[in-house]
Amino acid sequence: MIPAALDPKRTVRATAMAPVPYTVFDHRRETRDTVTLTLLPSGREAVPPFAPGQFTMLSVAGIGEIPVSVSGDADRRDGRIVQTIRAVGAVSAALCGAEAGRRIGVRGPFGKGWCLPAAGGDLLVVAGGIGLAPLRPLVLAALARRDRFRGFHLLVGARTHADLLYPYLIDAWARRGDMTVAATLDRPADTWDGRVGLITGPLEETAIAPERTTAFLCGPEIMIRVCAGALVERGVPAESIQVSLERNMQCGVGWCGHCQLGPYLLCRQGPVRRWDHVADLLDVEEL
Ligand SMILES: Cc1cc2nc3c(=O)[nH]c(=O)nc-3n(C[C@H](O)[C@H](O)[C@H](O)COP(=O)(O)OP(=O)(O)OC[C@H]3O[C@@H](n4cnc5c(N)ncnc54)[C@H](O)[C@@H]3O)c2cc1C
Known part of the structure; x- marks a missing residue:
């Protein structure tokens, strides 16, 4: 059968x-x-x-x-x-x-997903906690067309070693040699001899060519705000930064309005949005 x-x-x-x-x-x-x-x-x-x-x-x-x-x-x-x-x-x-x-x-x-840029640019993926899950299909899609892009940087942050998602994949990606991978934990652990500290540390140290970088961010909203702000300060255009946002969703099709963020219904016009579309909205408390 x-x-x-x-x-x-x-x-x-x-x-x-x-x-x-x-x-x-x-x-x-x-x-x-x-x-x-x-x-x-x-x-x-x-x-x-x-x-x-x-x-x-x-x-x-x-x-x-x-x-x-x-x-x-x-x-x-x-x-x-x-x-x-x-x-x-x-x-x-x-x-x-x-x-x-x-x-x-x-x-x-x-919803609307990640948008890979035209060939020739650099990719920077920044994931916090469970945020690596929605980014994994993007990483896999980019690796399937690795020759189309120049630099490829992946930064992953987790609260503790036990919370680090897909450690087996992170190791495999780090071993490829055609991308840089940095993982950091908020808290030290006996089982971890890697980096400790917020993801902003490796982000600052990652050498990027701002004008040709497309960044993809998913994780806690505070992480998104701080990392997107740091990238803009380094010269990455806000329209080249894509962020995935979470709001309470019930219908998924734009009827119930639970996921409204300013003018957007994130179930239909998100969850991935360009940073220049949402930066101001995320500054408004409890919007
Ligand atoms: C577009 C989108 C994609 C998502 N993708 C994933 C994913 O890949 N994996 C995953 O584990 N989770 C994901 N989430 C979050 C997931 O939907 C929530 O964790 C879930 O709705 C919680 O429901 P619950 O009944 O288990 O808990 P509840 O009892 O409803 O809530 C438990 C706690 O989680 C909080 N919470 C509920 N819904 C959300 C939400 N949407 N965002 C943030 N906090 C919430 C509540 O305020 C409460 O503190 C996603 C959310 C959205 C909007």
Whole structure:
């Protein structure tokens, strides 16, 4: 029997509101509170392909539904979706507890993702904590076309060693030799002989050519504000800085208005926005 996910007769449904049933195919524990799920369509329907930086709404029956970014690469030959979730409340904890075989509802993909620049520029990726998850598809897409870009710098920050996401990938990327990788922890650990301190340290030390750099930032909002500000001071044009912003989202399609940031509904016009579009808005308290 052909597994449903490989069935050539499978139909793709652009699902604004009705979740498509998916089944957990693989459950990988990443850190003490974070899990990566690989989901395969349970039947003949699948959601459309996604772009790096987009998100889906994941639902667990009887518990609820939350926005989660796609964290795997864009290779959708078997319809799989890879998503990395940190348990912070009821729905995210239920998703983190979903073992292989568990049914999950998927709507999406939604939103605007990262935009890789034209060939010839430098890439600077700055990730804080779980922020590396939405950036992973971008890193993978850029590495698949590595010869199109010049410099490629990845900076990763985590609170503790136990919170460092994808350490196996960070090591593999650092060993490639065609990109620079710097990881830093907020707090020292016996198990860590790397750098300790805020991500602004390695950011200051990374040699960049500001005029040809495109920067991609995702992490706590304070990290985004400080790092984007530092890059602008070093001469990176604000329009060359892309940031992914999180707001409370419920419908994912611009109806409920929960994710409004000034003139933008981040579920549709985000979560990735250019820094020159949002810098002033993020200065307004509680907007
Ligand atoms: C576009 C987008 C992409 C996201 N991608 C990911 C991802 O890849 N992986 C991941 O683990 N999480 C991601 N999140 C955050 C995730 O949606 C929230 O952690 C989740 O909604 C919490 O729901 P809950 O029911 O588990 O907890 P709740 O009980 O609803 O909340 C628990 C705590 O988390 C806070 N919280 C709730 N929603 C958000 C939110 N949207 N942003 C920040 N804090 C929130 C609450 O204020 C509360 O303090 C994303 C959010 C957005 C908007």
